[in-house]
Amino acid sequence: MEPNRIRDVLVGKTYYIRTFGCQMNLHDSERVSGLLDSFGCLEAASPEGADIVVFMTCCVREAADQRLYGQCSSMKSLPPSPSGHRVIAVGGCIAQRDGEGLLTNVDNVDVIFGTHSLGHVAELIARSFEDGSRQVFTPEDVQDEATSLPWHRAVSYHAWVPIMTGCNNFCSYCIVPYVRGREKSRTIEEVVDEVGGLVRAGVREVTLLGQNVNSFGRDRYGHPRFAELLRQVGDTGIERIRFTSSHPKDLLPETIDAMAEVPSVMPQLHLAVQSGSTRILKEMNRRYTREQYLDLIDRIRDRIPGIALSTDIIVGFPGETEEDFLETLSLAQTVGYAQAFTFIYSRREGTPAARIEDPTPREVIQNRFDRLVKVIEGTAYDFNQQALGRTIPVLVEGFSKKDSHMLQGKSPKNQTVHAPLPEGWTPEDVVGHIVDVEVDRARTWYLSGTVAGEPR
Template sequence: MTASILAGKTYTIRTFGCQMNLHDSERVSGLLDSLGAYEAAGPADADIVIFMTCCVREAADTRLYGQVSSCKSLPDPPSGRRVIAVGGCIAQRDGEGLLKNLDNVDVIFGTHSIAHVGDLIAQVFEAGGHAVRTNEREETDATSMPWHRATTYHAWVPIMTGCNNFCSYCIVPYVRGREKSRQTNQILDEVTGLVRKGVREITLLGQNVNSYGRDLFGEPRFADLLREVGATGIERISFTSSHPKDLLPETIDAMAEIPAVMPHLHLAVQSGSSRVLKRMNRHYTREDYLSLIRAVRERIPDIALTTDIIVGFPGETEEDFEETLTLAREARFAQAFTFIYSKRAGTPAAKIDDPTPREHILDRFNRLVSVIEDTAYAFNQGASGSTMPVLIEGTSKKDAMKLMGKSPWNQTVLCPLPDGANPVEYIGKMVDIAIDTTKTFYLSGELVGGPR
């Protein structure tokens, strides 16, 4: 019944937030494709508009409300009926409450219910009204769903869902649930299949990949998983996210010893102050973090270390912030995602009053950004004069005559497109680029040889 209702319908998906949301969107897209729907150019051409949401920061709520409301002004699609659906973390958190402020939403589905989105949308097309499903648990595993990947050369591979850490500022455990690891054989079968299809790079996904296997084996076995995935023949392996408290020596050894694992580690520090880290419920100190990255660099000297940092956590003093600045300089981050603290209802940190003036927090944020720009620039200088393998992802948004790709260290790399060449010949291929220009946010150089 669902397939007969959705066959021929068009859809578009807007995705906010983390890589797990991107993967969920690929699964929803694949499900709709399997039911006979097909992707539209954008909301104006779509019978179905889906918003896959993130609730980590307040800005995501604002963005969702604005974009959903803007759908009211769209002309009717050729079918005469448009269904608006909201899924993901905000849907799981707010459920039917979303309808109070977004009166044009028809379907709401939570993080555990994406396998049912086709049925929910079909129900609204057939009977009208609203369809809401935000179950805490589902029997249907989303990883068994078909998917529609954005590219043919890269794939997201979830190895676990949920989180057990309950950082005091974070809503994720409440909307994604507790940690649940996939069986190792399922992951390996998926990666092996991707290799056969020509995928060059995979990203292993989890809220805390370093905890992989704790619920299955009584202890983390992420290092073992890395070694087994590395034996499948996949060319490039990356992973996210890593919690410092669970990064074990055996995982560092695996990273150093497996050729396919990229020399890049995203290790969120959040603050350089042990006092603030304790209030964040992070379970490590400043000294622990610095000791950890020294151990990583001892085994992988050229590692690109990236991180997340929150500025303005409730009660952060100027002294606390200075400790964050000094840690950032000592850590020599290749990149950092910097955020001003955003209060999330339902988290312990939301109950903490903070009298710090907004202008002081903004000043700290700008000072941190300046330090990160300095360390990122310094890291990129190490590539000057080198020749590196780059996986081409497309062309530069600013210059269609320049190819754009990623280095093994996750740096953006640009190079001129050869005269008369078609960019399509290079997308998804590996090329060697001799680096002659190093900037804060990108590298550029000249092609050496052809694509492979």
């Protein structure tokens, strides 16, 4: 379909995008939004006011499938859209995995597009509007350059910047390599140019995205060049750099050095361990041992004292024993994580781990999960106590949902920070700006205090 024809069909239509899953999905949603904007569509505040509803999906855990089915089913009870015809589209990892088969599970979906085909979304939706057909496009051998698509960022001060797509690790529990494909790195020059443009546009913070940023460049240059990328991105003048995800087996000494030496790289690292048991790590195909992970933590802390460490941990991997779990528990206590994302293992068809039988009762797994959560709550609380009495720079993101006069933002260590809006200040004075906050209260998941000085 010609672009002018697509615009004729879509101009004036309203759209709403709901995103599930990882930061890469958030970035993909911003690109889909930008593409629809470019054809004259208008963003709606809710599904009720939208002619186009897009679900960007994740399939890492089984609950994601049920959540999608529930969301699609709820669309049936909505009042008619502004145009009288609503198109429902599903993208992301579930769409890539299931393709046309998704049509049998959700009978009111009109468009399905995969992780490699964002650039075709507008055309697929326009075709569905034009003749009422159900459109499916989930090729595995086509890689849209999503970074070249128009961009509708959710906020002006932060940007997601993908540096690579895909994954080569094939952890035995993970479906991501099957729905995102193999690793494909952008050039260093392309990423640096993009960040430089963002700086000129007023962006204060970027998050570099990849399923494993530590292997950035291996496919293109023959060896990882993530450390070099960090240094060059730091030279653009960007004030804050974060990145995710970071695989322990590929975190090189030169990357740790770059993190320590580039002032704009924030003192925070998400380093997924998944398990504290070497036996389970081998079953997971993680390719490092408990001892190697803890040695890596020591080396990181030696170069970056006070760094905030976060992680992912899976409880109940098939065959996990109480001894294995106790090793995970002790590792979490030893590391002293500032934050952890804890999950009960979710069986994913098509992954090697899905073939492993496990007789462990669900109540045993739940008990282990609850014990781990208590340990993480303790380490997070202890970590936050270090901020008491200190003045820290906070990038203000908005206001607390519970109190519209309470600022909410992030510290360099990615801690959530609250502070009352000073008298005479307006939201425009502070959102997207950095303010110093004197911390007088430290809880498990947040810090609070008072603003000291002017926003900058």
